[in-house]
Amino acid sequence: MSADHPVADLAEPPALAPPKSAGGGVQSLERAFAILETMADAGGVISLSQLANDAQLPLPTIHRLVRTLVDLGYVRQEASRQYSLGPRLIRLGETTSRMVSRWARPHMERLAHELGESVNLAMLDGDQVVYIGQVMASRNSMRMFTEVGRRVLPHSTGVGKAIMADMDPEAVRAILARTGMPAGTEHTITDPEAFAAELGRTRERGYALDEGEQEVGVRCVAVAIPGSPQPLALSVSGPLPRMTDAFIESATTPMHAVAAAISAEMRGATS
CATH class of the missing domain: 3.30.450.40 (GAF domain)
Known part of the structure; x- marks a missing residue:
C-alpha cells in the first residue's frame, strides 16, 4: 500500500452519535417516550395531529417516530387511522x-x-x-x-x-x-x-x-x-x-x- 493511500483514509468514517438533548440524553429516545406518555394521558388512543399538538413536536417528526414505534409493536394504527398503545407494552x-x-x-x-x-x-x-x-x-x-x-x-x-x-x-x-x-x-x-x-x-x-x-x-x-x-x-x-x-x-x-x-x-x- 502506497504512502498516498494510508490505512486511515480507507477506514469507514465513524458513525454519528444520535443527537443529544440539552439535558444530555438522546433526543429521539426522549421524544419517543414523550409520545407514549402523551398517548397514555389521552386514554391510549389519539390522532396524529392531536399527538403532534399535545407533544409539541413537528408533525413530520411525530410521524417518523410513530411509524418506528408501530414497527416495533409499541404503537398500533387503528382502522379509524388513529393510533393506540400497542400490545408489546x-x-x-x-x-x-x-x-x-x-x-x-x-x-x-x-x-x-x-x-x-x-x-x-x-x-x-x-x-x-x-x-x-x-x-x-x-x-x-x-x-x-x-x-x-x-x-x-x-x-x-x-x-x-x-x-x-x-x-x-x-x-x-x-x-x-x-x-x-x-x-x-x-x-x-x-x-x-x-x-x-x-x-x-x-x-x-x-x-x-x-x-x-x-x-x-x-x-x-x-x-x-x-x-x-x-x-x-x-x-x-x-x-x-x-x-x-x-x-x-x-x-x-x-x-x-x-x-x-x-x-x-x-x-x-x-x-
Missing part, C-alpha cells in the same frame, strides 16, 4: 407492576404488622383498578375481594376513590361515563354528583373510605401514593367490626408514612 407493564409490588412489600409488611389488618397496593390501569400487591395480617387474615390481579371499577373501592380524588374532575367524569356506576352492593355510590362530593370529602380528610361498597361487611381506608408516575394507592381493609372509626383514625398516619416511603423507594429505583 403489556409485558413491560406487567413486569413493572411486579417490580413496584416488590419494592413496596417491605413497607406493606411493616404496616400490616403494626395495624394487624391486610394491606393492599393497587393502580389505575385504563378505566379499572387492579390490585398488584397484598400482605395478609397473620393474626387477622380473611379472604376478601382484594386479591392480587383482581380488577374492579374504581368508583366502588377505597383505592379507586383515593386515586380519583387527585385526578382532574373532567378525567374522572370521563371514566365514569365510560364504565357507568354499577352497584356492587346496596352501599355503592351510583350517582356522579354524589361521587364528586365524596371525592371532595376524600381530599379534605386526606384518605378515602369504602363503606362496604365492593363487599358487604368489609370496610377499607385508602391513601394515594404521592408523586407516582402511575396512579397508585395503598389500602387497609378488614371486617366492619374491627374497622372502627377509632381504628381508621389511628391508621391514617402510619399509612401516609408508608405511602411516602413507597414513593421514595420508586424514585430511588428510577433515579
